[in-house]
Amino acid sequence: MRIVIAPDKFAGTLTAVEAAEAVAEGWRSADPAAECTLLPLSDGGPGFVDVLHTALGGTLVDAEVAGPLGEPVAARFLLVERTAYVESAQACGLHLLPPQRRDPGAASTRGVGELISRAVDSGAETVVVGLGGSATNDGGAGMLAALGAGPAETLGGGGAALAGLDAVDLAAARAGVRGVRLVAATDVDNPLLGEHGASAVFGPQKGADPARVHALDAALTRFAELTDPAGTLRDTPGAGAAGGLGYGLLLLGGTVESGVALVLEAVGLDDLVASADVVVTGEGSFDSQSLRGKLPHGVARAAARHGVPCLVLAGRVAVDEAEAAAAGVTAAHSLVESAGSVQAALERSGPELRALSARVASGWKR
Template identity: 45%
Template sequence: MRVVVAPDSFKGSITADDAARALARGWLAHRPGDDVRLLPLADGGEGTVDAFAAALPQAERRAATVPGPDGRAVTAAWLLLPDGTAVLELAQSSGLPLMAAPDPLGAHTYGLGAVARAALDAGATRLVVGLGGSASTDGGTGALRALGLRLRDAQGRDLPLGGAALADLAEIDATDLLPVPPGGVQLLVDVTAPLTGPSGAAAVYGPQKGAGPEDVALLDRALRRFAELAGGDPDQPGAGAAGGTAYGLATLWDTRIAPGAPAIAALVGLADALADADVLLTGEGRFDATSLTGKVVGSLLDAAGPTIRVGVAAGQVTGPVPASVSAAVSLVELAGSVDAALDIPASWLTEAGTVLADRLSRP
């Protein structure tokens, strides 16, 4: 049998690359003669750079030391592909796990812009930017300021970094903003939220970053003020991704927003891998109804079609499993508890690979 192993990362537990290797080990332990191809994926958030690196071994891994979301220095990896495309991910420079303590009002995306500038200085002619896992709700203004944008208040003073400061925005000065590279910039998002309102960046994702009700109200008001002056389309699906970073970059840096999971799958060659596949193995931390709304697993179910048998391994499987999934395995059920599954995820994924090999090889 020809098997493609294409999981997402299990957030905070195991990378997509390591998850793919573990699933493959388990499959081959049961069916050692099968042709197994590894194609770890991502949806624009954590693991985007690693997904490209695993699929494109000719890519050159680089790193830049930049200010993190709370100003402390962090080192963010990025890739330079042979065609001049640079692949970045916000999570490495401006992600929530990089914060020493939550700061929903002051956290920023300056580091993302600094990585983008480093890539352009290195000769990149096109950027692919994974947006996900942001620590901030600053509308991408931190990243834009690293690229040369200036934001001022009514007295002509530069605003401090962070989303809350945008409530005092009076002037946007793009005079020194770096031009978009000739090949353009593609933003990969994993949500469809607009910039503001009850379904927007502050209301939906602000609490995950430590924002209380008053903070959410302030940040939403600040993003509205930013949109009043910047223009663009704050209601575009995905504009609210990464605390509104998608909106800010799309509006002021002429970039393009795209759903991350299918875009990454296309860029790393999923269609070719599935062309002669019999089985597709995928997985993520939690498999539930939201998995089918633009995430890696949902996009793979669409890509597999009716002829490829699909197996899913997930930390937890909740709700009904769709008919398009031939077999699903929960690591928590295998391990006996959440803590046990999180303790050695690679071992349980290997076990899951063996279970799926047995189930999917039956008539």
């Protein structure tokens, strides 16, 4: 029995590597002869650089950059020949701040710009920026400030500060990346503004109450009026990713590409799945968003192309069997149901995932 184990992270509890290892340990405990290929994955958020380094090799370049509230944080990017892979969450990730310090109005993407600058200085001709897991809502303004845009103090002051802008000068930032291909890797299709935009959809996850969400959207609207007066970029799918960091990259001439597709191609998932007997994927919450192109959906589609069963092991499952089957998922199993409670699933994620994997393996037809 050949098993490909290709999960995303279980946000807040397990990295993709830890999840893959837990699934493999559980499966082997029930089926010692199973040949398990571990393939931890990322859709552009946390783990993006590590996943690609495992798949592509290359050189990891360490850097100290500004964190979301300005304190220095350790980060790194991956350089593979003339392509650099940057994980925005390493510089502006929500996980870098304790809950009591999370404020999307004050958090900045400045550190992401510093990483991009370092990558360009290292000779990168293409810079792929993985978007996801950010603490920010500044439309990429901090990133632009780090690359030379002005007024630097206001642009780098967080999303709320954008409401006070009178003008924005992007000339120096654009000159700094001239000739460099910029790619925003994300599977979020939200625009920058409005009810489906960065502030409304992701602001509450980062600590914004309804009044703060309204103020942040108004500030981003002001930023967009000054930087995109024709309105051609703000509605681009993905512009609202990572608190609008996608929009900032679009202002520099960047493009938006599927983070899932990019990663799955890099790791050679299609070839691995073609020779497997079953594929196991998973994430923290398998829900309606998962079926809109997130990582488990991409894995399931690859399995379906080759007629290989695909199982999902997730923290929680919020889609019915028909929806899952239509997406190419053979069966989906919930860690919460298996563990008996949300608290148990969160506190004992690793052991509970191992136990769930063992039970699924025991019942799987071989």
